Amino acid sequence: MLSAAFVVASFVASTFSAPSPSAGNCTVLWEGRIPQDFTPQSFDQDTSxxxxxxxxxxxQTWSEIVQFPDVPPSLFDITSKPVEISISDESIFAFNASLIETGFRRTELVPANNNNxxxxxxxxxxxxxxxxxxSAHPLNYxxxxxxxxxERTDLAADQLALKTGVPFAPAKEDITVTNPKTLRVVGTNFATPEKNVYVVDFDDDVWHxxxxxxxxxxxxxxxxxxxxKEPLEMVSNFTNDWAGQGIIHFGFLRLPIGDPDINIAFEGFQAPIDTFEGLVYGGLFVEDSADGCVSLGGQ
Known part of the structure; x- marks a missing residue:
């Protein structure tokens, strides 16, 4: 069984400057932390x-999906508040009338000004x-x-993903996952096998x-x-294929259960969802680290 914190041993030397610890004073390029006066209806507006x-x-509308739970603020929610995102049996995204992703259940917040x-x-x-x-609306692991x-701009690959649950295609992983309730940071899915660069237990009632x-x-x-509220610490240092620019997804995509050869967007089994499944997100932002500045918090 995986330990509570698993790090791939073969780190690659980095060319980055040493991080400059900051409580949040680096230049913010995109701000996704939720203002205290935001309501669910705020997510339906162009000003979101x-x-x-x-x-x-x-x-569906965003005001039907998001809510503001009574939970402690996350590490970087100093003057902002966390938001809960949910999926249900109705969370079926359609690119158009003929491309309806019945294989997935998905809800994701995407930065409005991330134009690739x-x-x-x-x-x-x-x-x-x-x-x-x-814990009242858990995932089905x-x-x-x-x-x-x-995700790359051309939608051809995910450059990096945070995963949990039973792997859809275990043979594609570079580790054996015996505990599905873990958080696994995986590099580009162009790689075979996919490289799990960090794995940690997905404990309840804890901000990760x-x-x-x-x-x-x-x-x-x-x-x-x-x-x-512990400050961030570097846990992995690696090379990864970031070609293709792309889009950040904050939210969750529930893959189907089925043969690894199926078209996962349109095929496979989805277990019914009782009311909804939820995850709470906080401290969403992107900062400029060209000068080595990385906000670690806890200062």
Whole structure:
């Protein structure tokens, strides 16, 4: 069984500057932390920091999906508040009338101004996010979930993903997953096998804080992790294929159960969802780390 914290032993030397610990004073390129005065209806508006039309089920609105649970703030929610995202049996996204993704259940917040070019996906940037379970509306860990990922502009690959649950295709993993209730940071899914760069138990009632520093032109990557109010610490230092710029997804994609050869977007079994499944997200932002500045919190 995997230990509570598993790190791939063969780190690759980084070309980054040493991180400059900061409580949040690095230059923020995109701000996704939720203001205290936000309501669920704020996510339906064009003024939301997130795209208000994708990715959610057909005929759903964001105000029907998000809520603000009574939970402690995450590491970087100093003046902001966490938001809970949910999926249900109705969380079936349609690209158009003929491309309806019946194989998935999905709901994701995507930065509104991430237009696949510019500061967020060039130079050296750091993506921050924190995740908390909802024990009253848990995930079904017999499925695989992606609960944060960065997808190429052409939608041909995910450059990096945070996963939990039973792997859809265990043979494609570079480790044997015996405990499905773990958080697994996986590098580009172009790789065979996919490289699990960090694995940690997905404990309930605990904020799991992550940050990934990306060298968009160098492929050098640093991953940070902490729990609750502890400052982030670097847990993995590796190279990764970041070609293709792309889109950040904060939310979750529930994969079907089925043969690894099926078209997962349109085929496979989805276990029914009782009311909804939820995850709480906090501290969402992207900062400029070109000068080595990485907000670690806990200062």
């Amino acid at each position: 920091p997130f795209n208000n039309t994708i990715f959610l089920g057909q005929n 070019t510019g500061d967020i996906t060039s130079g050296i940037t750091t993506i921050h996010w924190s995740i908390l379970t909802d 017999s499925h695989e979930y992606q609960i944060m990922w960065h 804080n992550f940050a990934v520093t990306i060298g968009w032109e160098t492929n050098q990557t640093q991953l940070y992790y902490s729990r609750d």
